[in-house]
Amino acid sequence: MREIVTLQLGPVANYVGTHYWNTQEAYFNYGDADLPTEFDHDVLFRAGISSSGIETYTPRALMYDLKGGFGSLQKYNKLFSGMDSQVEWDQGVNTIASESSKHPYQERLDALDEGGDAMEVDLDKISSWSDFNRVYHHPRAMNPIVTHQVDDPLSPFDTYTAGRQAYSDNEKETEIFEDAFRSMVEECDQLQGFQLFTGADDAFGGFAEGLLDDIRDEFSKSIILTFGMMTDTSTGNERWQQKKALNHVFSMTRLSSLSSIYVPLYSPTPNRIQSSGLGSYLHPNCQSLYHTSAILSASIETVTTPYRLKKNTTKLGDLEGLLNWRRDTKLAGISVSLPLPISDRGVVDPLPLLDLSTPGSRKAEEVYGESIVVRGCPQTTSLDQAFKSFKEEDHPLQSRTFVDTAYPLPDSYPRFFSHHITPNGRLSNTRQNDPPVSLPVLTHFSTNSNMARTLQTQLNHTKAASMNEYFEYAEGDYGLSREEYLETKEEMMNLIDVYSVDESLA
Template sequence: MREIITLQLGQQSNYVAAHFWNTQESYFTYDAGEESPVDHDVHFRPGLGEDGTETFMPRTVIYDLKGGFGTLRRLNALYDISGDAAASSLWPGQAVVHRQQPIGASAYQESLETGQAPPELTTSTVRYWSDFNRVFYHPRSIVQLNEYELNSTIMPFEKWHMGEELFANLDKEHDLLDRDLRPFVEEADQMQGIQIMSGIDDAWGSFAAKYIERIRDEYGKMPVWVFGIQEPTRGLPREKRLLKLVNKARALAELSSQASLVVPLAMPEEQLPSNIQLDPASPWHVSALFAATIESTTLYTRLKTTDRIYSSNLGHMTDLLNVFGRQTIANIEMSPIEPPNPTQNGTNNPENLTNARGEYISNIYDNVVDDESESGSQKGTAHLAVDLSSPQDLRLDSRTRRSRKRYVFSQVRTYRGPEIEETIEDSKDGNATGRFGMSRPPKVHKNNNRSVIKERMAIRTSLSTDTSVMDKVRGLRTAAIPYIGLEDREMIGNELAEIADGYKEGWSSGSDDDDD
């Protein structure tokens, strides 16, 4: 069934995952005449509730700190998971139970329980990621780590060694893979991989690195994709920004050698297109942008296999992106496209679509880079409006570093929206070529079933391995190394330098290469 198991590590990733699961839930169809193009068995597992009711819940394990789940535990109507702490205690003597004041349910969650029309969510009403969650989770999916508390001012979960120590202690006591992950793996018939959403700029980065190390010991060459979520740093004090920078450097050095693909995501500090309006201080808003990009660019992994033109899997896409075997870090970009204006003539005409700059487009290959200027790339590769992979703290000095041509080794483009006619021709040697004459155009996955996927805005995404990763990793190394402890400085510096070198293979830079 091509199952994918998801691991969610930390508050930032759980915000993104909540949007992701809400989207998957929206693909379910209840009309006999309407069929979803999405294979729900990829991300959802069948089961039975305590009362014998059939359930269909996400194949996910959710880790968060004490206080991070909000009201999620008590809102599950299918399983009673609010056990009596005194009755389940192994202590034979008198037990004294201390209870914190419970967190009140949000108006949105109350409306879902009562079946009423939900109120509009706002940045002030979303306090936790569970406040806008629309799906039920199996009790095994919910793992609260009581050793640390969310948003603690006394002992915040933000230093690298905290995540390493927490994982080591928990794994020694419980064997986390046996307790949390293995039950979901054993349910899978033909697993295609593991998808991990984790913070990489706090202690969750080291927790994820240790977790993947254990996964590799148990499951060998299983494809493991990591979406590394980063918190916006604008307005944070300098010490916090430097700490996040160091954590990110450590995380990329560790994860790149263990994961099949690492996709860092950060809010760009450049101005967003006019058709994206969000509050950068709201994790609900920021995670919605991340989730829309992740969900769109991985849609092909859960499409029904009857449509083999667009369906694929994590292993195949890993092989496609990692051309030389050393390119495990990928850039991710997105671009929103305005839908046709129904008040104008030609409704549903693809020619009425506009891009982020308000320009009309007529083809999904439009607005890709088609020149070899100093800031461009080779012909036919997409450079979209919003680059979510840029280091948020990094400033490459343009006065001392010349602009480098962006060479793309491999790229997967996804388009979601109204069907648009493509311009594809057959070359003389029988290979498909795009409108720019590339012998191997970047692979494009589309989904045009608007009756099921009811988005109001078409989205194009791009997942690529290219030489800009080399510049970003080098810049990250230069910025972070002075603030890493002497005992680890040389090792991490060498690992980052080796990662950057992996994006030089297979091409000749000529005079574009410069000193590190």
């Protein structure tokens, strides 16, 4: 069935993942066999039976967060209430108490399930990713990190090494890898690999290293596609910003070495959106994780489309081979046109692209491999102008995927698009009364020379840091010595060399 196992580590990853799974749910036809779907849901979902005999179809995913980070967790109760925690994966459950009251959006979903009327809910007042979740998850997919609590000033979860220590301590207490993870993998018939969403500028980068170490020990040849997510660093004091930069550098070097492809993703900012050309169509509150994670999720969801299709599918391994055919270009980047602006005259020229991985860069001098996905674009619309910035169509190091299905916008998705976008996602000269319910989207997933600039910027941010001043990185069983820190800087410089253009050959 070409299964993919999804792993989500930390609040940023779980916000992104919640949007991601809500999108998958939007593809379901719910019994209407006459409505075709382009997607093979079995790639990401697993079938099962609850203890009460109810057939279930839940994401093949494991989600980690700190204690107190799971919100109300109401979405799985109806399917899995009253289960025995000692039974096998098909009927197992990690007991997590409901940690807060239901968000009004969850109450609205409950009312709709019971045949009640829909009501408008202010989704901008979000305190947890579970507040806007629409999907039933298997309860054993939810895994609290027992060693740390949300917003605990006595035990902050804010350094890479604290995360690596937490993974080791958590496994000793819970054996999640030996139990839930292994059971999930063993039930797969044709495992393609893993897609991992993780915070990369906090302790979850270190937690991800521990998990990836275990995966590599057991599945040394499996494809692992890792998305490392960074939040805006323009706020906070200097020490806080410096720690985020250090965490990011450790994540870039260590997680990329354990992954087949590592994709750094930066939260969009108003300036980046404006300079990308999308400012006329996209108006998010960039201080809201609910908003910024929606943009990241739409981008990830679209670039991963090729290995979830029923027909003309691209295997995860083939995608990895396209981007890393040189075997030294594991760091890849994503740019997105959300929405892909289409008017009566065709696609807007020049094509607006928001660079989420190498922000501030101009067109790359060298592109080593690229995968372009276009979805929801009418067949009558010419894309010649949009594609002029990419490699030729028949280039061996380019893949183009065209999907008829537009990107769906369930009511859990932020309404931050221009009022001049029609319900089906087209540009209009007149103000629209109804928001779009789907959008055409284009993504560009590539390995290219712009990564050198991003790596150099990150390295520069750490040059002022002395490990003597940041003593917390030396604490615990996984503390780093000064020599290990210098080795990490050396690894960064080696990566910069890989992605740098040889001026003598240019």
